[in-house]
Amino acid sequence: MAVYQIAVIGGDGIGPEVIEQAVRVAEAAARQQDRAELHWTRLPWSTAYYKQHGRMLPEDGWDQLRTFDAILFGAVGDPSVPDKITVHELLLPMRRKFDQYVNLRPAYLFAGVPCPLVGKKPGDIDMLVYRENTEGEYAPVGGHLYPGTENHIAVQTGVFTRRGCERILRAAFEAARQRPRKKLTSITKSNAQVYGMGLWDDVFHTVRREYPDVESHSLLVDAAAMDFVRKPESFDVVVASNLFGDILTDLSAAVTGSIGLASSANINPTKQFPSMFEPVHGSAPDIAGQGIANPLAAILSAALMLDHLGLKASAAVVRQAVSTVLAAGKVKTPDLGGHNTTTQMGDAVLAALG
């Protein structure tokens, strides 16, 4: 029996609550479908850990993490500690240190999930967003001058490299090529950000020549935001910079019914380093500890992890079980208009695995 070593970082707020349901479901599916054993190592790295140790993870934390086959991550962020510590010392460096340059964020309108847009049927919205994950607007490049004075100056630099643009665009084109619609939209803002986004567009026009079988075009981010609402069914694969991808995927989550269903994978395609799988949502301190968070985004993220590990049958059965539970509509967490708990939703998916 193949054994996979998985690091589990529940993190803050609802992170640990939803991630435990993902662990249960992934473990059962892997055993049942692929006769594989997932061995979980829980790492308590979080805001609570920071308060105790003065850092988000131990000194050798990155070396510890490097040894795992994958990382399952809940959420990070707590109102009592600035994001520049919690998010910027754990989540964002993880993506860069392990060169997880592909942030894949699928958005799908499931049967049984009310869509806030009129007239959309299950499956009408079915897109994959490829978000660049290691540079762009989230590169920690910048600084302060004259802080604490009237003349305080803050500089935040977006970093766009030919290599960085090319590899995320290529990953997105490869994905589009595999999909029935073979369509790709590259998100830009080169009419305002002429340097970074200008390079992004240049690389897009170069790479697209290699994919004549993919129908591709470039779209301004503001027009994309409008079209995610007006005609989300027109999108298939979408590729965007770090910031634009982050913002647009909250919108794609909203139009597919709930951010509680939005999964993501932070992938190092070379497999030189572990990839990391996390729900798109954050730590949601407003509902933390109540046991009512929707665990489906975490469970679907675990399905992306199973795919990445090569456990395709397990991944497929998890997605099917989630679909079945949503379509039945008997178990619903509050974000879906119901009253069920996180654990009840986990139980329902486990039962639907068969």
Ligand code: GGG
């Ligand atoms: N599970 C997602 C999470 O913890 N999000 C917190 C956050 O601030 N994320 C920023 C990002 O995804 O770039």
